[in-house]
Amino acid sequence: GxxxxxxxxxxxxxxxxxxxxxxxxxxxxxxxxxxxxxxxGKGPQFIIDIRSNMDKRQGxxxxxxxxxxxxxxxxxxxxxxxxxxxxxFCAENVGTSYDKVIFGPGTSLxxxx
Amino acid sequence: DAGVTQSPTxxxxxxxxxxxxxxxxxxxxxxxxxxxxxxxxGPQFIFQYYEEEERQRGNxxxxxxxxxxxxxSSELNVNALLLGDSALYLCASSPTLGLAGGPVSNExxxxxxxxxxxx
Numbered sequence: 001g002x003x004x005x006x007x008x009x010x011x012x013x014x015x016x017x018x019x020x021x022x023x024x025x026x027x028x029x030x031x032x033x034x035x036x037x038x039x040x041g042k043g044p045q046f047i048i049d050i051r052s053n054m055d056k057r058q059g060x061x062x063x064x065x066x067x068x069x070x071x072x073x074x075x076x077x078x079x080x081x082x083x084x085x086x087x088x089f090c091a092e093n094v095g096t097s098y099d100k101v102i103f104g105p106g107t108s109l110x111x112x113x
Numbered sequence: 114d115a116g117v118t119q120s121p122t123x124x125x126x127x128x129x130x131x132x133x134x135x136x137x138x139x140x141x142x143x144x145x146x147x148x149x150x151x152x153x154x155g156p157q158f159i160f161q162y163y164e165e166e167e168r169q170r171g172n173x174x175x176x177x178x179x180x181x182x183x184x185x186s187s188e189l190n191v192n193a194l195l196l197g198d199s200a201l202y203l204c205a206s207s208p209t210l211g212l213a214g215g216p217v218s219n220e221x222x223x224x225x226x227x228x229x230x231x232x
Contacts, residue, residue: 034220043117043203043223044156089155100169101146101205101221103155 012110019077021107023090028071032093034101035064035075039086044103047075047088077109085111115140117206117224125230126194134189134227138206144168145187146221147179148203156203162187163209194231201226 013019025033031052036044048059050066050073057064063076073090087106094100118137126132138145144163148156158171162181181187185206191198205221 041225043205043225045223046220049220091155100158100161100171101148101156102158103148105155 009105010108010110012112013080014112015080015082017080019075019080019084019109021075021077021088021090021109023073023075023104025071025073025090025092025104027092027094027102028068030092030094033064033066033073034091034093035062035073036089036091036103037084037086038089038106044089080109080111082111082113085109117204117222119202119204119224119227121227122225123228123230125232127232128194128196130194130231131190131192132194132229134191134202134204134229135186136189136204136206136224137186138204139222142206142208142222143185144207144209145181145185146205146207147187147189148205149173149198150201150203150226152200159189191229196231199229199231201228 034049035047037047038044048062048064050057050064052068055066061078065074077084087108089103089106091101091103094102117139120135124132136145146161147159149159150156159173159177160170160179161168162179165181176192178190179188189202203226204224207221
């Protein structure tokens with residue numbers, strides 16, 4: 001079946017350190033993955049995405065790594081800031097239109113000042 | 114650009130009632146998807162509308178229905194409400210891909226959601 005899951009429900013990181021959030025997915029046919037950030041009282045916000053023909057993609061302070069062999073996805077946040085505190089979801093796009101998004105349960109990131 | 118807007122912000126209903134939630138997509142977007150997010154969980158895909166038709170559907174009963182209007186705005190209707198329908202309902206919009214000169218990213222933009230409480 002289709003499912004996306006996260007290894008850790010919560011993560012606490014010291015301000016300035018790097019954060020790594022991990023995710024496992026089960027649908028080997030998925031070819032597009034996304035990381036979302038959701039702050040309290042808001043809808044999910046797109047952070048970065050990656051297609052299955054890539055194993056790494058970098059954005060501003062964020063890097064997504066994809067290991068298709070073990071169906072694992074990770075989000076790395078460099079120099080974590082208090083504003084990064086939120087729930088992070090990994091998600092996979094299924095279907096031909098790339099718009100049916102299956103979310104994992106989420107990881108809550110807390111940044112310690 | 115106001116982004117994706119949803120109304121109402123909060124709603125309280127009782128079991129058995131019906132509810133209609135509304136969504137206006139981001140300017141330039143023609144595809145609208147609806148998600149249900151229970152407390153402490155990730156959003157669950159309900160369905161997606163494109164060109165006023167339901168294009169894809171998740172594992173939700175027929176009590177959940179929707180509509181898309183010519184201006185791309187959308188409604189989510191839930192009949193015979195159950196206590197378990199209490200959740201944050203999110204709307205997301207995205208552009209059509211594959212058009213010459215059009216967008217190349219299928220990034221979905223989410224609205225702030227409607228918090229539905231069923232008593």
